[in-house]
Amino acid sequence: MYITTTIPYVNARPHLGHALELVQADVLARHHRRRGEPVRFQTGTDDNSLKNVLAAEAEGVPVRELVDRNAAAFEGLRGPLDLSFDSFIRTSAHPGHRPGVERIWQATAHDLYTRHYEGLYCVGCEQFYPQGPCPDGHEAPLQPVSEVNWFFRLSRYRDALLDLIGGGRLRVEPAARRNEVLAFLRAGLDDISVSRSAARARGWGIPVPGDPGQVVYVWWDALANYVTALGGGDYERWWEREPRKVHLVGKGVIRFHAVYWPAMLLSPGLPLPSAIVVHDYLTANGRKISKSSGNAADPVALVDAYGVDAVRWWLLREVPRVGDADFTEARLVTRADEDLAGGLGNLVSRVAAMVCRFLDGHVPPPGEPPADVAEAVHEALADFDFRRAAGAVRRLVDEANKYVELTRPWQQDTAGRERSLGTLVHTCRALAVQLEPFLPTAAARVAAAVGGTRLSRPEPLFPRLSTPAVSGRRPGGSAGPG
């Protein structure tokens, strides 16, 4: 499976919304990898946006410097968020990108033509409007522009796209988003402008082949990254031969991915992606995420404060597929304490403690087949429903806790304890396996705590976040074994 995120422009540092998409992609990648399927997970940055140029001008630093710095911040999410991407492409730096964009341009030449265009251009939106002001409220005034641009015959592909998406050959998930795309297609497609004057772009971007006065429209440029990043034999392997190619995108850029991009590929007859997975937006404390959101929307700051487990878990367990989700630190803490500390962590803790106390640490075989959620997790992830998948893991924890109350090992004889605790230990092991895509490092800790044939009493795997420190931390528990 080939999994991609969108490549954000780097006029600012990454925020929690970027983290959401990256973590979702990471879960898919880890899930399919552990199933033994070949996976390539790719992300990166769009360096060629004019917004980057403007941000640099505003800061008074060279574009290159700003782009390099912010791109590094995006790539730097890998460690704090435990991301497992296989490649990180930067559109301004990847050696294969520019030639790739040029090749696609030439391969679509039969659908390209020039047309004189006049309009008002908003640099914030990177697009034209018939009138001002910019509907998104960008502050920079609209610039009157009159120039010759290259156009792409998008209109030609309407029926084919309707067919592909309507028929499910190209999935758009969730279904609500697919309906949206279909409605848009039915309304008809106009040809789109796919170049900008180089002068207006401050020379930033990829020149149109054979027309150095123009640069390739940044979206055309950016979308191409999904194939241009695949160098060497990777293109054949991951784009031509791989049947499952999944793009994760935000709801604001559906059209680019579900309409423009497939059309760009249809024109030269290249293979299409298999699925566009759309997530909605995050707000922070009820408001749109912006620089003023401060640490509440800074993924690295949140990881520093609460740990990667809590942050990933919140993103996966609490964000619905449709509808914006509001992030607050209180919700993150509640969710982590409930599910991770009180749920999974406490379960592992009590199970290990009972094995130590009642069975001298020896792990018995399962008394009965431990409940499993592998299928539920897999089905949910096949639907790209991350919350349902995480919920399935959580449900198994609940069932295991109920099983503890039901069997009450502390009231049993040895045989009963072995039956019950054997089942519980093996359930915890299954949990560690199922947790891995969601919380990879935590899953490893769980696996370590319940692995082997002899258990010891573990330290809390997930310390509570809401209690102010630990009341009276134990003065070192290293007095000896047992």
Next chain:
RNA sequence: GGGGCGGUAGCUCAGCCGGUUAGAGCAUCGGACUCAUAAUCCGUGGGUCGUGGGUUCAAGUCCCACCCGCCCUACCA
């Protein structure tokens, strides 16, 4: 203006092609247990399913209009 999606218990949300007394988690309240991270388990209370019409033997679940929120898109005069 057009299109799409949301508006279900205090909060966050499930409810597929219409069908028994509308569900879950959390929060509230009561109880149980003591293996565990003052964790866990059981039970209770709580809802005009945005508003108003309509179709139907039957609608949260279909149709129409309207209100609110979000996204995309476009402004006829």
